[in-house]
Amino acid sequence: QVQLVESGGGLVQAGGSLRLSCAASGRTFSSYAVGWFRQAPGKEREFVAAISWSGSGTYYADSVEGRFTISRDNAKKTVYLQMSSLKPDDTAVYYCAADRETVPPRIPQRYDYWGQGTQVTVSS
Helix, strand or coil: CCEEEEECEEECCCCEEEEEEEECCCHHHHHCCCEEEEEECCCCEEEEEEEECCCCCCCCCCCCCCCCEEEEEECCCEEEECCCCCCHHHHHEEEEEEECCCCCCHHHHHCCCCCEEEEEEEEE
């Protein structure tokens, strides 16, 4: 069992930065890949970024490549999403999710555990 709690969301102006955290509980967290997804009102949940269990593999959606950075600290059982050069289109609820697959999937249905989400609002 893995429980996930996101934090770090908020209101920021376009061009600003935020760092989201995904804190996990559970002894085997270091064996899970973690993905970040987001969902804007009226839209489907979409893939943002993911990181392998070791941290050696990172994956990004085209829309955030070069602006967002995913990382993890297994000793702290935490995954981070550093978001820079934020745009109003980045406004959404951001979720982290955990999965045991070696290569983290980009499809939300493939993930086993989810956090409750944190709101990110980017004003123009």
